[in-house]
Amino acid sequence: MSATQTFLLELHCEEIPARFLDPLTRDFSAAFTTWANGQGLAVTNLEAFYSPRKLAWRGAGLPASQPNQIETQVGPPQRMCVDEAGKPTIQGEKFAEKWGVPFSAVRFEQPAGKKEPCAVVTLTKQGRPTAELLQEALPGLIASLHVPKAMRWGHSQFEFVRPIRNILCLFGEQVVPITVDGVTATNTTWGHRLFHRQHSEPIRIATPAAYEAALEAAGVVVSLEARRTRIAQQLDQLAAEVGGRVVADAELLDTLAEIVEFPKIVRGDFPAAFLELPKEVLVTSLREHQKSFCIEKLDGTDLLPFFLTAANRVDDPAGFVKAGNEWVLKARLYDARFFFAEDRKHPLSDRLEKLQALTFQRELGSYHAKTGRVVALVKTLATRLSQDEAHVNRALEAARMAKCDLRTLMVGEFPELQGIMGGEYLKHEGAHEEVWKAVKEHYRPIGADDAIPGTALGCLLSLCDKLDTVVGCFAVGLIPSGSKDPLALRRAGQGIVRILWDQGWPLTPADLIQASLNTVGAKATKPTAETTEALLAFFRDRVAYQLEMAGYAGSVRRSALATGWADLADLKARCEALSAFAEDARFASLAQSAKRIGNILKDEMPGDAFDAAVLQDASETALAERLETLEATDRQVTLLTALADLAQPLEAFFNAVMVKCEDPALRAARLSLLHRLRQAFLRVADFSLWQ
Amino acid sequence: MHIQELILRLQRFWADRGCLIGQPYDLEKGAGTMNPLTFFGALGSKPWNVAYVEPSRRPADGRYGENPFRVYKHLQFQVILKPSPAKVQDLYIESLEALGIDLSKHDLRFEEDNWESPSLGAWGVGWQVVLDGMEISQFTYFQQVGGLDCRPVSAELTYGIERICMFLGGYDNIFDLVHGEVKTDDGVFPVTYGQMRQREEFELSAYSFEHADLDLHRTLFEAFEKEGWRLLKDHGHFLSAYEQALKMSHTFNVLDARGAVSTTERPGIIKRVRDLACACAKAYLEHEEGVATPVAADAKGGAQ
Numbered sequence: 001m002s003a004t005q006t007f008l009l010e011l012h013c014e015e016i017p018a019r020f021l022d023p024l025t026r027d028f029s030a031a032f033t034t035w036a037n038g039q040g041l042a043v044t045n046l047e048a049f050y051s052p053r054k055l056a057w058r059g060a061g062l063p064a065s066q067p068n069q070i071e072t073q074v075g076p077p078q079r080m081c082v083d084e085a086g087k088p089t090i091q092g093e094k095f096a097e098k099w100g101v102p103f104s105a106v107r108f109e110q111p112a113g114k115k116e117p118c119a120v121v122t123l124t125k126q127g128r129p130t131a132e133l134l135q136e137a138l139p140g141l142i143a144s145l146h147v148p149k150a151m152r153w154g155h156s157q158f159e160f161v162r163p164i165r166n167i168l169c170l171f172g173e174q175v176v177p178i179t180v181d182g183v184t185a186t187n188t189t190w191g192h193r194l195f196h197r198q199h200s201e202p203i204r205i206a207t208p209a210a211y212e213a214a215l216e217a218a219g220v221v222v223s224l225e226a227r228r229t230r231i232a233q234q235l236d237q238l239a240a241e242v243g244g245r246v247v248a249d250a251e252l253l254d255t256l257a258e259i260v261e262f263p264k265i266v267r268g269d270f271p272a273a274f275l276e277l278p279k280e281v282l283v284t285s286l287r288e289h290q291k292s293f294c295i296e297k298l299d300g301t302d303l304l305p306f307f308l309t310a311a312n313r314v315d316d317p318a319g320f321v322k323a324g325n326e327w328v329l330k331a332r333l334y335d336a337r338f339f340f341a342e343d344r345k346h347p348l349s350d351r352l353e354k355l356q357a358l359t360f361q362r363e364l365g366s367y368h369a370k371t372g373r374v375v376a377l378v379k380t381l382a383t384r385l386s387q388d389e390a391h392v393n394r395a396l397e398a399a400r401m402a403k404c405d406l407r408t409l410m411v412g413e414f415p416e417l418q419g420i421m422g423g424e425y426l427k428h429e430g431a432h433e434e435v436w437k438a439v440k441e442h443y444r445p446i447g448a449d450d451a452i453p454g455t456a457l458g459c460l461l462s463l464c465d466k467l468d469t470v471v472g473c474f475a476v477g478l479i480p481s482g483s484k485d486p487l488a489l490r491r492a493g494q495g496i497v498r499i500l501w502d503q504g505w506p507l508t509p510a511d512l513i514q515a516s517l518n519t520v521g522a523k524a525t526k527p528t529a530e531t532t533e534a535l536l537a538f539f540r541d542r543v544a545y546q547l548e549m550a551g552y553a554g555s556v557r558r559s560a561l562a563t564g565w566a567d568l569a570d571l572k573a574r575c576e577a578l579s580a581f582a583e584d585a586r587f588a589s590l591a592q593s594a595k596r597i598g599n600i601l602k603d604e605m606p607g608d609a610f611d612a613a614v615l616q617d618a619s620e621t622a623l624a625e626r627l628e629t630l631e632a633t634d635r636q637v638t639l640l641t642a643l644a645d646l647a648q649p650l651e652a653f654f655n656a657v658m659v660k661c662e663d664p665a666l667r668a669a670r671l672s673l674l675h676r677l678r679q680a681f682l683r684v685a686d687f688s689l690w691q
Numbered sequence: 692m693h694i695q696e697l698i699l700r701l702q703r704f705w706a707d708r709g710c711l712i713g714q715p716y717d718l719e720k721g722a723g724t725m726n727p728l729t730f731f732g733a734l735g736s737k738p739w740n741v742a743y744v745e746p747s748r749r750p751a752d753g754r755y756g757e758n759p760f761r762v763y764k765h766l767q768f769q770v771i772l773k774p775s776p777a778k779v780q781d782l783y784i785e786s787l788e789a790l791g792i793d794l795s796k797h798d799l800r801f802e803e804d805n806w807e808s809p810s811l812g813a814w815g816v817g818w819q820v821v822l823d824g825m826e827i828s829q830f831t832y833f834q835q836v837g838g839l840d841c842r843p844v845s846a847e848l849t850y851g852i853e854r855i856c857m858f859l860g861g862y863d864n865i866f867d868l869v870h871g872e873v874k875t876d877d878g879v880f881p882v883t884y885g886q887m888r889q890r891e892e893f894e895l896s897a898y899s900f901e902h903a904d905l906d907l908h909r910t911l912f913e914a915f916e917k918e919g920w921r922l923l924k925d926h927g928h929f930l931s932a933y934e935q936a937l938k939m940s941h942t943f944n945v946l947d948a949r950g951a952v953s954t955t956e957r958p959g960i961i962k963r964v965r966d967l968a969c970a971c972a973k974a975y976l977e978h979e980e981g982v983a984t985p986v987a988a989d990a991k992g993g994a995q
Contacts, residue, residue: 014780014801015800015801015802015803015818017803018803019803052800052801149805149816151815151816151832151834151844152832152834152841152842152844153775153832153844153846154774154775154776154777154843154844155774155842155843155844156844162816163775163777163832165777193784193794193799194794194795197794197795259800259802260800290824309824311798311823312798312799312800313798316798317796318796320796320797320798320823321797321798321823321824323823323861324797324798324822324823324824324825324858325823325824325825327824327825327858327861327863328823328824328825329824330863331759331760334759334760
């Protein structure tokens with residue numbers, strides 16, 4: 001076997017939209033690996049690279065040729081291939097002919113699974129040179145890449161994400177001259193546009209290993225990771241230079257790394273007068289309009305009048321990049337300040353009536369109607385949770401104001417500031433802190449990584465708003481299925497569960513569903529029973545996911561969830577208690593016994609009472625003695641300790657005793673004993689699901 | 692740089708690279724794409740390179756001449772290259788250099804921005820071209836125009852004249868831009884954009900936000916539509932019918948700026964403009980090439 005070779009493919013395109021870079025490189029890597037495996041060509045370490053103008057892959061460990069493939073073909077039984085005189089029959093000769101071998105090459109053996117010896121030939125399929133296989137396969141693999149928004153260009157009939165202008169394709173040092181839409185691969189490519197202002201010739205890549213270094217010399221850092229690291233370092237350094245720190249935004253960091261080929265971070269400043277705008281407005285405006293980071297004071301409070309943005313070049317020799325970005329940013333901030341001033345000319349509450357013209361959902365009506373339902377829900381739940389009338393009134397006030405900012409100029413410009421602006425405007429109007437904070441945070445948690453609102457009132461408002469969305473949509477038949485969840489109801493449901501989980505309120509999902517269905521009322525188009533059933537199943541899934549997110553072991557989750565999830569506080573306590581025993585070997589034994597008990601009781605209906613005097617064996621009287629303490633124990637941990645201690649006695653019991661014995665009285669007593677033990681277990685968990 | 696110098700340089704540059712220099716079309720329109728030089732030029736198989744300035748009206752963007760950045764009417768410099776050349780990005784970059792932008796000192800990026808005109812049944816993919824953080828051009832590969840596939844594909848380059856001028860000169864107010872200089876026996880008089888246009892901005896904004904007769908515009912919209920279909924159906928005249936579609940589009944924009952079109956009504960009205968524009972495109976292609984739709988080939992057929 002000759003030494004292995006490395007393969008390198010680069011598609012050099014016009015600027016590819018950042019959002020497609022990662023999916024495209026992944027898709028090709030997967031398709032290439034599948035193809036290579038199918039050809040008997042194992043690839044070790046397939047790396048992917050991308051930059052705005054490049055998609056590239058490098059795979060090591062490919063053999064120079066496919067290994068020879070040895071195939072065995074089985075034919076008809078020996079008796080049909082050879083006549084009595086030992087001569088080949090017509091059928092025998094046809095078999096040899098079919099596989100292109102002389103009859104003398106046919107052997108007779110009994111293959112596995114056959115009852116008699118059969119004709120067998122062994123064929124050696126000569127492995128083909130890898131370069132030749134690549135040449136044949138790559139154009140098809142490239143063409144079959146799924147591009148969500150594909151385009152044509154010039155006279156091309158070929159569709160791709162953006163025009164392909166150059167192809168580099170190497171196997172070792174050898175060029176694999178594939179052709180895609182009239183572009184034939186060579187061993188050269190192009191570096192940064194600025195580099196080629198001085199160098200008219202393309203860059204030659206001598207070997208796949210030389211790829212990154214050759215491109216770096218031509219002004220392109222082709223590894224995303226390398227670009228991201230360099231950007232992060234510059235961000236930190238430039239922020240520190242002005243005594244601040246970067247307002248972290250992982251997504252923006254990824255974006256910057258994806259839109260430049262060479263990462264240079266430029267720091268600019270803006271007039272300090274703009275700092276009067278709320279921090280969120282500045283951060284959002286800078287991010288959305290200028291892909292820029294903000295710098296905040298080291299204590300994380302206020303912003304400093306600086307921004308950081310990426311340039312696609314090595315330096316900013318004339319300061320044009322800084323000046324240009326500052327100029328654009330100033331225009332943007334003038335706009336933001338205009339919106340902020342205009343919006344505050346009228347109290348936020350003026351927008352309440354205007355919500356009537358804003359549709360929430362066709363069947364469920366406007367945001368005005370939604371506000372009415374959320375207010376009603378908040379009223380129901382707030383009065384259950386609090387005796388303080390002033391607190392309840394503040395909750396109602398927050399609910400009324402929650403959606404008003406949807407009709408402000410600022411939210412019209414930056415939809416992601418919904419809630420935040422409502423809160424800011426209320427704060428400026430002098431609303432109670434509880435009220436404006438609740439409005440500001442009521443969309444949270446926005447995703448799995450986002451925190452729930454920081455105040456109890458915010459949590460209540462968030463819960464009621466999401467509950468109305470989920471229950472309302474289910475009631476009109478908009479139920480998520482499979483990968484389809486266009487209204488992000490699962491995310492909303494998860495938010496509800498997270499808030500309940502965290503706040504420990506005595507509200508069950510069933511209560512919430514009922515309360516919300518009452519407010520949806522006649523708008524529902526589906527029967528209530530059907531909706532409730534679907535919602536319960538939906539929330540059970542959300543609760544199960546919450547347990548997973550909380551980090552409980554599979555054994556804990558399965559067994560705890562099976563015995564009830566209506567009371568989340570109780571479920572949480574049981575999971576916590578069970579987790580302490582997750583690695584306890586006694587629980588494995590207990591699980592075995594629990595399964596056995598389940599099987600034994602399957603077709604039995606034992607009563608609760610039994611006569612302890614009937615019990616004979618020491619092992620069973622020992623169990624009966626413990627039963628009472630077990631049933632009297634309330635605290636989860638104590639109960640679990642007691643259960644763990646029961647593992648050994650239970651084992652002893654099953655070793656010593658035949659439960660379903662002849663004596664009817666004894667049998668009944670044993671069944672009752674097990675039944676009551678099981679009831680005691682089920683207060684915490686269904687141990688039969690432990691493993 | 693003066694506005695007129697920028698326009699002259701762009702015209703010279705593109706004329707030297709084999710473009711016809713066209714003229715603005717004398718009807719109100721929202722973008723240079725609506726000029727028949729582009730709308731019909733991008734259809735069919737004949738080679739077509741053209742460049743021209745197009746004054747573009749966006750009634751909703753009117754600010755009475757008071758906003759330093761936003762105006763009712765602005766100038767677009769439009770280039771159509773059919774088929775799109777392999778070095779189209781390089782050509783575009785050279786055109787910036789012809790404007791005196793030394794790219795070795797600036798940051799130039801092509802950021803995804805796909806273009807769509809629902810009222811023309813047209814869409815394409817491309818970028819906004821960003822210079823030092825400022826969007827200066829729109830760059831589009833037309834995929835469909837008038838509901839018909841573009842084969843071959845044209846590249847459309849649209850330069851925002853005022854923006855580029857402001858950016859190059861570091862102006863903070865569009866009305867301070869200098870259009871050019873009037874030289875007379877009495878001396879040299881620079882003329883600003885404000886002198887030429889500010890009063891116009893005021894009156895046109897007032898017209899679209901306050902004075903436009905909405906009933907008249909609704910009637911006009913219906914009348915233009917009827918006229919357009921009559922011209923197309925009874926006479927097979929797609930050019931005069933297309934003018935009616937342009938008039939419908941502008942009439943709609945006036946109504947829209949006044950908030951006289953509800954969100955539910957909107958798609959239906961746009962569709963009425965589109966239907967007429969698409970029918971004109973189809974009639975044009977039948978007239979020019981005797982086929983309604985360019986022959987469709989396998990989408991992925993190019994790879995070998």
